[in-house]
Amino acid sequence: MKKLLALLLALVMVLALAACGGSGSEPAGDADQTVMEMPSTPEPRDLEPIAPADLKIGMVCIGDDNSGYDVAHLTGLRSACETLGVPAENIIYKYNTPETEMAYDACVDCAEQGCQVIFTDSYGHQEHTLRAAQEYPDVTFFAMTGDQGLLEGLPNLKNAFNHTFESRYVSGVVAGMKLAEMIANGELTDANYDEDGNAKIGYVGAYPYAEVVSGYTAFYLGVRSIVENVVMDVQYTNSWFDQTGEGSAADALMSRGCCIISQHADSTGAPSAVQAAHEAGSNVYCVGYNIDMRSVAPDAALTSAANDWSVYYTFALQSLINGEDVNVDWSAGYAEGANKIFPLNEDIVAEGTAEKVAEVEAAIADGSLQVFDCSTFTVGGEHPTSFLAIDLDGDFNGDVGEAIVDGVFQESTLRSAPYFSLRIDGITELNAG
Amino acid sequence: MNHESLLHISKREGLVWWQAWLIRLASLLLGMVVSAAFIYTITKLNPVRVYAAMWDGAFGTTRRAWVTTRDAMMLLCIGVGLAPAFMMRFWNIGAEGQILMGGCATAAVLLYAGNAFPSWLLLLLGALVSVLAGALWGIVPAFFKARWNTNETLFTLMMNYIAIQITCFLVAKWENPKGSNSVGIINSRTQAGWFPSLFGQQYVMNVILVLAIAVLMFLYLRYTKQGYEISVVGESENTARYAGISVRRVLIRTMAISGAVCGFSGFIAVSGSGHTISVDTAGGRGFTAIIVAWMAKFNTFVMILIALLLVFLEKGAIQIASQFQLNDYASNVVEGIILFFLLGSEFFIQYDLRFRSHSHKKEVQA
Numbered sequence: 001m002k003k004l005l006a007l008l009l010a011l012v013m014v015l016a017l018a019a020c021g022g023s024g025s026e027p028a029g030d031a032d033q034t035v036m037e038m039p040s041t042p043e044p045r046d047l048e049p050i051a052p053a054d055l056k057i058g059m060v061c062i063g064d065d066n067s068g069y070d071v072a073h074l075t076g077l078r079s080a081c082e083t084l085g086v087p088a089e090n091i092i093y094k095y096n097t098p099e100t101e102m103a104y105d106a107c108v109d110c111a112e113q114g115c116q117v118i119f120t121d122s123y124g125h126q127e128h129t130l131r132a133a134q135e136y137p138d139v140t141f142f143a144m145t146g147d148q149g150l151l152e153g154l155p156n157l158k159n160a161f162n163h164t165f166e167s168r169y170v171s172g173v174v175a176g177m178k179l180a181e182m183i184a185n186g187e188l189t190d191a192n193y194d195e196d197g198n199a200k201i202g203y204v205g206a207y208p209y210a211e212v213v214s215g216y217t218a219f220y221l222g223v224r225s226i227v228e229n230v231v232m233d234v235q236y237t238n239s240w241f242d243q244t245g246e247g248s249a250a251d252a253l254m255s256r257g258c259c260i261i262s263q264h265a266d267s268t269g270a271p272s273a274v275q276a277a278h279e280a281g282s283n284v285y286c287v288g289y290n291i292d293m294r295s296v297a298p299d300a301a302l303t304s305a306a307n308d309w310s311v312y313y314t315f316a317l318q319s320l321i322n323g324e325d326v327n328v329d330w331s332a333g334y335a336e337g338a339n340k341i342f343p344l345n346e347d348i349v350a351e352g353t354a355e356k357v358a359e360v361e362a363a364i365a366d367g368s369l370q371v372f373d374c375s376t377f378t379v380g381g382e383h384p385t386s387f388l389a390i391d392l393d394g395d396f397n398g399d400v401g402e403a404i405v406d407g408v409f410q411e412s413t414l415r416s417a418p419y420f421s422l423r424i425d426g427i428t429e430l431n432a433g
Numbered sequence: 434m435n436h437e438s439l440l441h442i443s444k445r446e447g448l449v450w451w452q453a454w455l456i457r458l459a460s461l462l463l464g465m466v467v468s469a470a471f472i473y474t475i476t477k478l479n480p481v482r483v484y485a486a487m488w489d490g491a492f493g494t495t496r497r498a499w500v501t502t503r504d505a506m507m508l509l510c511i512g513v514g515l516a517p518a519f520m521m522r523f524w525n526i527g528a529e530g531q532i533l534m535g536g537c538a539t540a541a542v543l544l545y546a547g548n549a550f551p552s553w554l555l556l557l558l559g560a561l562v563s564v565l566a567g568a569l570w571g572i573v574p575a576f577f578k579a580r581w582n583t584n585e586t587l588f589t590l591m592m593n594y595i596a597i598q599i600t601c602f603l604v605a606k607w608e609n610p611k612g613s614n615s616v617g618i619i620n621s622r623t624q625a626g627w628f629p630s631l632f633g634q635q636y637v638m639n640v641i642l643v644l645a646i647a648v649l650m651f652l653y654l655r656y657t658k659q660g661y662e663i664s665v666v667g668e669s670e671n672t673a674r675y676a677g678i679s680v681r682r683v684l685i686r687t688m689a690i691s692g693a694v695c696g697f698s699g700f701i702a703v704s705g706s707g708h709t710i711s712v713d714t715a716g717g718r719g720f721t722a723i724i725v726a727w728m729a730k731f732n733t734f735v736m737i738l739i740a741l742l743l744v745f746l747e748k749g750a751i752q753i754a755s756q757f758q759l760n761d762y763a764s765n766v767v768e769g770i771i772l773f774f775l776l777g778s779e780f781f782i783q784y785d786l787r788f789r790s791h792s793h794k795k796e797v798q799a
Contacts, residue, residue, distance in 0.1 A: 099711070
């Protein structure tokens with residue numbers, strides 16, 4: 001029953017999102033509109049230092065140790081606590097917390113048990129985190145991957161997001177190297193090319209949100225930095241975690257001729273499907289996310305993009321231990337060690353991949369390579385020159401915050417959560433309005 | 434003479450009510466013992482500590498006790514709503530949808546009239562529209578059943594999906610902030626249309642309302658003519674017709690009531706608990722409540738116990754996951770074992786089980 005319900009829900013979401021997705025491209029600009037300004041960040045609070053042994057932490061997760069997404073957060077938090085000398089038993093876990101008032105209950109329960117810090121790890125938790133944050137002003141709440149902290153202006157509500165797009169770009173380079181090798185060896189068939197002679201790759205996305213768009217665009221640009229003639233199809237599942245849905249999305253993409261499949265959804269569905277196809281004789285590979293997908297796709301997974309959340313958890317907890325407030329938004333990438341890819345699958349990656357990856361990672365870390373360099377992509381045939389990132393009035397149009405500076409789309413600088421939502425040429429969304 | 438069979442099963446007669454409850458209690462304890470054995474063999478944890486943690490998770494602090502109560506009341510309300518339909522042998526699998534429709538209606542009132550009316554009027558309006566919306570969702574399948582004898586199990590189930598679609602549509606329409614795919618906390622600044630705190634507690638009103646409905650439903654089913662008509666239709670439609678009862682009218686009227694109460698629980702979910710609306714507002718409780726209604730044999734007072742037990746198991750599961758890293762699967766097994774024993778006990782209440790032996794008959798109890 002639950003499965004059927006979930007399936008229908010997913011279907012419904014497609015329709016619902018399709019219904020509202022269309023308004024995104026409407027021109028902005030109302031003459032009477034008042035001039036809007038970037039929301040200002042709240043004043044840093046005066047905090048008392050806390051001894052690591054006294055620091056009590058609440059961790060509200062949407063899943064548990066069976067979900068790669070949660071594992072990334074849990075590992076990050078646990079290793080941060082180890083580094084800082086916070087005893088492991090000081091963490092109160094709330095597993096499998098749905099994005100309902102249960103999340104609020106979980107936050108409040110942690111606060112009542114004396115937690116000074118409470119993390120919620122899913123985007124949809126944030127409205128409930130916010131409600132708890134209003135009630136417990138002395139507790140610092142972290143709505144991880146959330147985006148409302150800046151707009152709400154509560155001093156005790158924080159957001160954080162890694163530069164996942166950097167990991168995706170690097171994993172795209174790995175895929176690109178493989179694709180180049182496949183083309184050179186003449187391994188691709190006609191079905192793997194579109195009518196213009198571009199090689200086809202695919203991407204299983206969760207929702208048509210900026211977070212996903214930013215990620216798949218970075219992956220695609222990574223591939224294209226190696227193989228010029230490539231196009232990508234994106235199939236949405238409208239769920240963050242849907243083993244079956246992600247598997248069938250991957251199957252759909254492969255049947256369209258996509259020869260490398262990447263993903264932004266949390267299960268092992270897509271890599272498992274690609275592994276199965278590989279075993280059945282198809283010449284297909286995949287790039288995973290969050291989990292080292294070699295475990296489920298030993299012959300097909302080239303690598304997997306990953307976040308190292310320990311960097312942020314360490315930073316945030318260290319700050320509170322020192323009695324320093326942290327910024328509302330935090331975002332970091334390769335330069336700070338917050339992003340990585342899982343080890344390459346040496347048996348199947350193209351020759352020279354490791355060297356290329358090292359080179360690209362170094363270039364991203366020192367800033368000489370910008371993932372969203374506007375000269376490398378076009379939107380409707382033109383290189384974009386302006387994009388307002390922050391939507392203040394909820395009309396899907398950015399109102400403030402110019403994101404394109406010096407010809408580069410500056411992702412995650414105006415706020416931590418991704419806002420790159422341009423649909424660039426070369427990528428086709430198969431099932432979004 | 435069936436002298437070859439080793440086991441003889443016969444319908445029990447004359448079991449006094451407290452004997453039946455003794456059997457139920459025994460089966461609950463036995464279920465807990467088996468669960469304890471399971472916990473110990475798999476995890477080597479002390480089962481007593483695990484049960485203590487479950488108790489702590491459900492009732493350990495005042496707040497936890499209230500959250501447990503709130504959720505039990507919600508489950509109870511839905512169970513009470515289902516009772517008349519099931520008593521009529523009308524398989525209302527559509528509580529989920531009826532809750533959502535009630536919730537949507539309430540959310541609409543809070544969103545559109547939030548600033549226009551005082552809070553008490555909003556509550557009254559919310560209650561009214563939620564009841565109407567739920568009733569409508571109950572009447573539609575009843576009408577088709579009465580008119581064309583459609584299968585109500587499938588019909589009510591499908592009505593759920595329509596309700597989910599409508600909820601999705603409304604969530605997309607009311608999104609706040611836009612793009613978040615959620616409505617956010619409605620009237621979070623003004624708290625307009627929220628249940629007021631009574632006696633310093635947030636959820637007292639939930640308890641009062643639901644208990645009042647439970648009592649009324651008990652009286653309605655047990656002591657009114659309409660309640661009697663429901664049980665006659667449930668026993669045999671032909672008998673009902675012979676007695677001059679309009680089966681169609683009873684069908685539609687009863688489902689209107691059933692849907693209305695389920696819709697009302699949507700009102701409680703939105704105004705009295707979540708303060709938001711999403712497809713998770715019902716959260717499967719429309720199905721869990723079926724267990725509540727059936728296990729209690731439609732006795733609304735017994736439902737209180739069952740609802741409490743189920744919510745206790747749920748809250749306990751959260752706590753043992755947190756404390757002992759025993760995840761969902763472990764607590765699902767515990768819940769499964771306990772429910773299995775409770776449901777199984779009904780067999781021993783209904784039937785007498787005797788092993789054949791030459792000299793004497795030994796009675797076997799659960």
